Amino acid sequence: MISRRRIQMVDLQSQYHRLETEIDKGIKAVLCSGQFINGEPVKQFAAHLAAYLNVPYVIPCGNGTDALQISLMSLHLSPGDEVITTPFSFIAAAEAIALLNLTPVFVDVEADTFNIDISRIEQKITSRTKVLLPVHLFGQCCNMQSLLSFAGTYHLHVIEDACQSLGARYRMSSGEEYHAGTMGNIGCTSFFPSKNLGCYGDGGAIFTRDTLLADTAKSIASHGQSTRYRHDRIGMNSRLDSLQATILDIKLPYLDIFNERRRKIATAYNEAFAHNEHLLLPNMPEDRSHVFHQYTLRLQGKNREACIQALNEAGIPAMIYYPVPLHLQKVFANYGYRQGDFPVAEQLCQTVLSLPICPELDNQQLDYITDIFLKIIKKI
Numbered sequence: 001m002i003s004r005r006r007i008q009m010v011d012l013q014s015q016y017h018r019l020e021t022e023i024d025k026g027i028k029a030v031l032c033s034g035q036f037i038n039g040e041p042v043k044q045f046a047a048h049l050a051a052y053l054n055v056p057y058v059i060p061c062g063n064g065t066d067a068l069q070i071s072l073m074s075l076h077l078s079p080g081d082e083v084i085t086t087p088f089s090f091i092a093a094a095e096a097i098a099l100l101n102l103t104p105v106f107v108d109v110e111a112d113t114f115n116i117d118i119s120r121i122e123q124k125i126t127s128r129t130k131v132l133l134p135v136h137l138f139g140q141c142c143n144m145q146s147l148l149s150f151a152g153t154y155h156l157h158v159i160e161d162a163c164q165s166l167g168a169r170y171r172m173s174s175g176e177e178y179h180a181g182t183m184g185n186i187g188c189t190s191f192f193p194s195k196n197l198g199c200y201g202d203g204g205a206i207f208t209r210d211t212l213l214a215d216t217a218k219s220i221a222s223h224g225q226s227t228r229y230r231h232d233r234i235g236m237n238s239r240l241d242s243l244q245a246t247i248l249d250i251k252l253p254y255l256d257i258f259n260e261r262r263r264k265i266a267t268a269y270n271e272a273f274a275h276n277e278h279l280l281l282p283n284m285p286e287d288r289s290h291v292f293h294q295y296t297l298r299l300q301g302k303n304r305e306a307c308i309q310a311l312n313e314a315g316i317p318a319m320i321y322y323p324v325p326l327h328l329q330k331v332f333a334n335y336g337y338r339q340g341d342f343p344v345a346e347q348l349c350q351t352v353l354s355l356p357i358c359p360e361l362d363n364q365q366l367d368y369i370t371d372i373f374l375k376i377i378k379k380i
């Protein structure tokens with residue numbers, strides 16, 4: 001039997017009710033303070049997030065896309081400089097690159113982790129390559145050990161898109177562990193409501209260990225100001241507001257708990273689907289912890305549309321992240337990429353399927369989804 005709560009990809013109502021007393025109190029306090037922009041809650045949240053991530057600088061901003069744009073603007077690049085990134089992701093990173101008249105250079109991904117294939121980067125390096133921009137997709141870090149050593153060899157900046165992976169960790173061969181977004185020169189995240197740490201509107205942040213980069217990014221996020229009404233560079237208006245910061249500060253202590261629940265659900269999915277030849281499961285290398293922003297698998301020899309329809313008819317939502325690779329998007333047609341340029345990414349777009357995963361999904365719902373999904377796979 002389906003449990004009384006409707007199954008959703010993301011269940012923000014249930015999460016709110018769990019924290020309702022704290023959040024209502026926090027919002028009320030902001031309303032009474034009358035300080036909606038650059039208030040104390042923003043500074044406090046930035047400090048708490050910096051402590052959690054173990055980085056000296058966290059710069060809050062308006063959203064994850066702005067975080068990526070501000071990061072790129074902080075690096076003093078020239079038009080036409082090349083930024084290497086993945087074709088299998090949400091568009092934000094590639095879009096920010098193109099918006100700044102930089103050139104996105106795509107590199108194909110690994111089929112089983114969905115992340116950029118480091119072994120294919122070298123052949124794409126030119127004299128104009130300035131930045132590596134890996135996306136830690138679906139909640140799991142890229143192979144950062146190799147990527148960083150590579151960046152060192154070729155003197156490239158590294159911007160990490162950690163919009164889907166806040167709280168994920170990566171262990172270097174030295175044994176040192178780092179959070180997603182804290183290994184390169186700059187890390188970016190988003191607090192869009194459905195992200196692992198989400199607010200009730202838009203929000204984002206940049207992290208760095210570099211004092212100069214932190215100062216530059218902070219200035220760019222605030223109209224290029226050095227001090228008030230002194231403008232040193234072209235910037236943006238990109239702020240996290242006090243209400244969102246308050247909500248995020250209340251939720252931050254729960255992030256690891258929520259991510260642990262996501263991992264439990266993913267483990268249950270993995271166990272249930274392990275011996276099905278039609279389901280190819282996500283690879284989870286031992287040196288990194290996955291925070292399962294999405295639980296995404298690949299269908300083999302099954303009609304994906306029919307599967308989704310049957311799931312929907314049983315009250316189970318399922319999504320395709322992502323249906324079209326970035327190099328084949330109309331907006332990037334001018335770069336001259338063609339079908340067949342990135343076969344792995346293209347194949348993934350045809351075969352991936354994401355099942356519901358959020359901390360509020362209960363065991364009864366989980367059993368129902370695995371049971372129905374396996375029946376569908378058998379039948380279709």
Ligand SMILES: *Cc1c(COP(=O)(O)O)cnc(C)c1O
Nearest residue numbers: 063064065090092163164190192
């Ligand atoms: C959500 C997301 C972004 C953009 O974040 P916004 O806050 O929506 O601007 C960027 N990159 C990835 C991988 C994302 O998932």
